Amino acid sequence: MKSKLSIALFLCIIVVPIMISAAYSLLYSLGLTGLLSQGWTLTYWQQVVTDGNIWISLLYSLAIALSAMGISLTAALYLSLRHKAALQQKTTAYLLFLPLGIPAVVAAFFTYQMLAPSGLLSRVSYAWGLSESAAQFPSLVNDSLAIGIVITHIILAIPYFTVLFNNIYLSENVADLEQVSNNLGSTRRQTLRVIVIPLLLKRAMASIVMFLIFVMGSYEIPLLLGVSDPRMLSPLIADKMFRFDLTDKPEAHAMLLIYLLSVIAINLFVLKRTRLYAS
Amino acid sequence: MILAVAAPVATALYMNMKKYILIFGLFLLVAACRQQDAAPVPSTWEEMVAAGSNTTVHLMMWQGDPFINSYIQQFVKPRVKELYNIDLQVAGGQGNQIVSLLMTEKEAGKRSSAIDMMWINGETFYQLRQIDGLYGPFTDRLPNAALVDWNNPFIGIDFQQPIEGYECPWGNVQMAIIYDSLLTPQPPLTMEALQQYVQENPGTFTIPNDFTGMTLLKAWLIALAGGGDALDGPFSEERYRKASALLWEYVRSLQPYMWKGGKTFPDGPATMHKLLANGEIHFSMSNNDGEVDNKVLQQLLPPTARAFVFSSGTIQNAHYMGIAQGAPNKAGAMLVINFLLSPEAQYHKLQPAVWGDGTVLDRNRLPEEWQEKFNNVPGRTYAPQRSAIDSLALMELAPEYMIRLFDDFRKEIIEK
Numbered sequence: 001m002k003s004k005l006s007i008a009l010f011l012c013i014i015v016v017p018i019m020i021s022a023a024y025s026l027l028y029s030l031g032l033t034g035l036l037s038q039g040w041t042l043t044y045w046q047q048v049v050t051d052g053n054i055w056i057s058l059l060y061s062l063a064i065a066l067s068a069m070g071i072s073l074t075a076a077l078y079l080s081l082r083h084k085a086a087l088q089q090k091t092t093a094y095l096l097f098l099p100l101g102i103p104a105v106v107a108a109f110f111t112y113q114m115l116a117p118s119g120l121l122s123r124v125s126y127a128w129g130l131s132e133s134a135a136q137f138p139s140l141v142n143d144s145l146a147i148g149i150v151i152t153h154i155i156l157a158i159p160y161f162t163v164l165f166n167n168i169y170l171s172e173n174v175a176d177l178e179q180v181s182n183n184l185g186s187t188r189r190q191t192l193r194v195i196v197i198p199l200l201l202k203r204a205m206a207s208i209v210m211f212l213i214f215v216m217g218s219y220e221i222p223l224l225l226g227v228s229d230p231r232m233l234s235p236l237i238a239d240k241m242f243r244f245d246l247t248d249k250p251e252a253h254a255m256l257l258i259y260l261l262s263v264i265a266i267n268l269f270v271l272k273r274t275r276l277y278a279s
Numbered sequence: 280m281i282l283a284v285a286a287p288v289a290t291a292l293y294m295n296m297k298k299y300i301l302i303f304g305l306f307l308l309v310a311a312c313r314q315q316d317a318a319p320v321p322s323t324w325e326e327m328v329a330a331g332s333n334t335t336v337h338l339m340m341w342q343g344d345p346f347i348n349s350y351i352q353q354f355v356k357p358r359v360k361e362l363y364n365i366d367l368q369v370a371g372g373q374g375n376q377i378v379s380l381l382m383t384e385k386e387a388g389k390r391s392s393a394i395d396m397m398w399i400n401g402e403t404f405y406q407l408r409q410i411d412g413l414y415g416p417f418t419d420r421l422p423n424a425a426l427v428d429w430n431n432p433f434i435g436i437d438f439q440q441p442i443e444g445y446e447c448p449w450g451n452v453q454m455a456i457i458y459d460s461l462l463t464p465q466p467p468l469t470m471e472a473l474q475q476y477v478q479e480n481p482g483t484f485t486i487p488n489d490f491t492g493m494t495l496l497k498a499w500l501i502a503l504a505g506g507g508d509a510l511d512g513p514f515s516e517e518r519y520r521k522a523s524a525l526l527w528e529y530v531r532s533l534q535p536y537m538w539k540g541g542k543t544f545p546d547g548p549a550t551m552h553k554l555l556a557n558g559e560i561h562f563s564m565s566n567n568d569g570e571v572d573n574k575v576l577q578q579l580l581p582p583t584a585r586a587f588v589f590s591s592g593t594i595q596n597a598h599y600m601g602i603a604q605g606a607p608n609k610a611g612a613m614l615v616i617n618f619l620l621s622p623e624a625q626y627h628k629l630q631p632a633v634w635g636d637g638t639v640l641d642r643n644r645l646p647e648e649w650q651e652k653f654n655n656v657p658g659r660t661y662a663p664q665r666s667a668i669d670s671l672a673l674m675e676l677a678p679e680y681m682i683r684l685f686d687d688f689r690k691e692i693i694e695k
Contacts, residue, residue, distance in 0.1 A: 035385055035410050118557035142543045227543035228488055229693045242375035244490075245682045246382075246406055 022260060029254035036246055044250040053236060054255050058262060060230040064146045065215035068153035069208065075154070076161030077197060080169060087166045096159040104156070105220040111152045112224055115140035141225045148225035149232070153215050161204070161211075168203045169196075202274065209270045213263050233259055320609045324422055328363065331610035335366040338615070339380070340398035341373035343549065346573050346634050354627055355619065363614050370394065374403040374490075381412040381603060392605035396612040400598045401438040402490055404446055405678040407601065414602040414609060416444025421613060423620035428641035432674060434597045439512065439677040446599035447616050448639035450628065453672050454494050454593035455568040455586040455662065457552070463561050468590050470499060470529065477536045483561035485538035485554075486530075488693070489547045491566055493684045494594050500526050500680070501673050502591035514679035523683070527691040534692060544693065556580055566596070568668060569635030571661045576632060585661050588668045595672035597639060622649040629656050637665065 027033040031041040048054055079087070086092045099107075114120050122137035131137050141148035169175070174196055181191040201208070219234035226232060231239070237259065240252035321327045336359075342348050351369055359365040372380065377397045384392055399407065407413045418424045427448055429435045434448045442448075458466050467473040477484045486492040504510050504522035534541030538560050545551050551563035552574060563580075565571070571586040600616045602609055618624055622645055625638045642653050658664070 033386070035382055116557075116559075118554075118559050139539065142539055144542060223546070227539075229543075229689070242379060244402055244406070244678075244685055246378070246409055 018260075022257060025253040025256050025260075029250050029257060031250060034249060036249075045254050048251050048254040048258070054258055056230050057233050057236045058258070060146075061216040061232045064149055064153075064232065065212045067146075068150045068157065068215050069212055071150070072154050072157035072161055072211075073201070073208070075158045076165055077200065079158070079162045080165035080200075081192070081196065084166070084169070087162070093163075096163055099155060099159045100163075102156065104152075104218060105224070107152050107156055108148075108221040108224040111148050111155070112141055115148055115151070142227055144227050144230070146222075146226065149218075149222050152221050152225065153218070157211060161207075164204055164207055165200050168200050172199060172203060174199060205270065205274050209267060213266065216263075217259070320417075320420075320613075324420070327420065327610050327613055331365065331608065331612075331614040332363040333365075334608050334611040335368055336396065336608055336611040336615050337368050337370065337394045338396050338398070338612075339370045339372040339377055339394045342369070342371040343373075344573070344634075345577060350628060350634050354633075355615075355624065358624070359615050359618055362618065363611075365611055365614060367615060372397075374400070374406075377403060378406045378410070378412070381407065381605075382410055384605060385410060385412065390605055391607045392603040394603050395606040395608045396600055396602050396616065398449070398598065399446060399601045400490075401596055401675050402678075402681065404437050404442070404599065404601065405440065408440070408445065412604055413445045414604045414606060415446070417602060417609075417613060418442075418444040418447045421447065421617040421620060423617050426622065426640045426644045427620065428639060428644075430641075431639075433595045433672060434639050436674070437597065437599070438675045438681075442599070446601040447620065448597045449600050449619055450636040451595070451597045451639050452567040452569070452637055453588065453595035453665075453668055454491070454498065454564065454566050455571070455588055455668070456593075457555065457563040457565060457571050457574075457580070457584055457586045458561055459555060459558075459581060459583050460585045461581070461583040462558065466562075466585075466587050468587060470502065470589065470591060473589075474529070474532060477533050480561060481536040482538050482540075482559075484533065484536070485541075485544055485551070485560055487547050487551055487564070488544040488688065491548050491564055492544070493681055493688065494566055495564060496526065496530075496684050496688065497676055497680060498589065498591070498593045498673055499529065500684070501676070502589075503529065506591060508674070510676050510680065511674060512677070514677040519680060519683060523687060527687070530688075530692055531695075541692070552579055555584075566594075567636065568665070569631060569637065569659060569662050572631040572659050573635045575661050582661075586663060588663065588671045590671065592671040592673040593668075594675055595669075596675045622646070622653075626652055626656070629653070631657065631659055631662075635659070635662070 024033070028037075029044050031037050031039055031044065083092075087096070102110075112119065116122065117137045117139070119141075121140075122131065125131045125137055126133070140151075177195055177199070178191050181195050182188070186194070216232075217234055218232065219238065222232040223235050226235065233255075237252055237255045240248050240255060321330045338351075340351070351367075356367045356369075359367050377394075377399065380394070381392065397403075404413075418427075424447065427434065431451075434451060435442060437446070456466070460466075463476075467476040473484070486495060500519075500522050501507070501510050503525040504518060510518055510522065538545075538554070545554065548563060548565050548570075551560065554560045555563040556579060565586075567573075568586065568588070571580065571584050574580040575582055575584055600619060602612045602616075606612055620640070622640065625640050626649065628634045628636045629638050638653065640653075642650055645653065
């Protein structure tokens, strides 16, 4: 009974408000509500779909999220499997937990201070005679390759996934499975490739998907470290939503719905893949 | 599997449905009961003082400048407390946030607003008038409004729209370009000189992709259209097309030599000030001609920072205080605004060490002792004197020009 009540509460507190917001956005984007609404129209949807900005932004955000996720997971797997003993020590655990408490905007600011042409690395490079001026320092922030954005997300994600993988490794008794695999004649590489890494990734799949969605929807980090074009989803939508021309608001609502549907599609896709994998 | 999860959820929902409907109904009832009509606004000033005294006034304003915050917190708040026992509560929020808040309140059918008054500029005034979010006309109710220089078109007209008493002028500013005289001993005073400078010093110039940047583009648009009042009056598609073609041609000639190769643009003057202080760029800009003094005193810019205005002119405009249409305490808001218009408050704000914001008062209408004070305000150290740039002031254009510039700057420059 308790669990049923919890699910009902979850639906009421989380799902229902999102559904109401989505319905409101749908009505807004179809011109059926809003202070400046002039009645039913598909113009805003046509504008958003044909304009192309939302699709570029969606792909750009996905590419950034996949890059950050790929690098973070690789590094976290390496750390959690290579330095198991060190991770059990209090100091290491403390050091790993430290970045987890850093707000995104602070992390973005740190990255900016480090990597901007007037930042610390640039100054060190100038002091060592590696560059003749700030302008010569490679563009690592506000660059279209989103290097600064990816680095910031990696810094925030690696400790989290390292701790997560380490906990899964211990709770799932992966060491025993490794032992069995080795006894049956597998090499260490085979054991890692076939047993350990798939198991860790599968158990962490929910967190990985959440991280992917979190990076795709991040706002402060691309706002500080991104470029004016292309833009990640949140800055693009926020710009449309709050810009000078109030008649752009319905388009922002249409974009929000496309984003929401994309997130649901990613969730369903991963859920299906995970189940297939499990079966 | 799905059914296995869905069944208990549906059952639980069904079992709780009645309860949730009841709770939701109660919530709506309470919300409806909380809807209050704003109190009627008294007709005489004496009644206004009586109604607005001993109350709380909620002001929403941009809080990004320590000097401005200090002016409000250390000077205005204590004075309105002393004069009227008004508790002035300040909340952070600027242009689009104010518009969004009032728009949401109206869309939700809320009659009583969360804020009483707000600091706005022409851009926000245009938006709030679109959604009928401003209370007014009210300026003729304020005794100190008699001191305002209403004949000054830069004060009485906002974005080519007469303000008609729906906002009260608070300060008057003109856009200026800020530079470091150590890096740039001879700043480029014309658009041609800027073009040459940028080509000779690549990566040192950029335009913020915000209101300030668009205000600069507006000034260039006017210059390319023939200068002065070439674009005054209602929006003209034909005049815009002709002038904007020249504008984008000019900006594109600068673009490859701009900061970051003209591929990205800073989000506003605050970022540009930092880039200037770091030596990454050679020019920042502000809609407030006195900002360079303010920023040097805050040690955000070096003492070698100076400001200039292009010989083709820059936009001069005023910023205002508005009262929300659904403000629950309009009388209190009017007492505060009337105080902000007082010679005492305007004089204090005018001093560079306090804020350095231009006054909206007509000095000739002030009592003699105040005239003397206003004429002897400690001079600006780093910004050009107002008398030197007044002749280069350009009027704000109709709001549609700003809408088009925002769109076309993205299409013609950023995304090309």
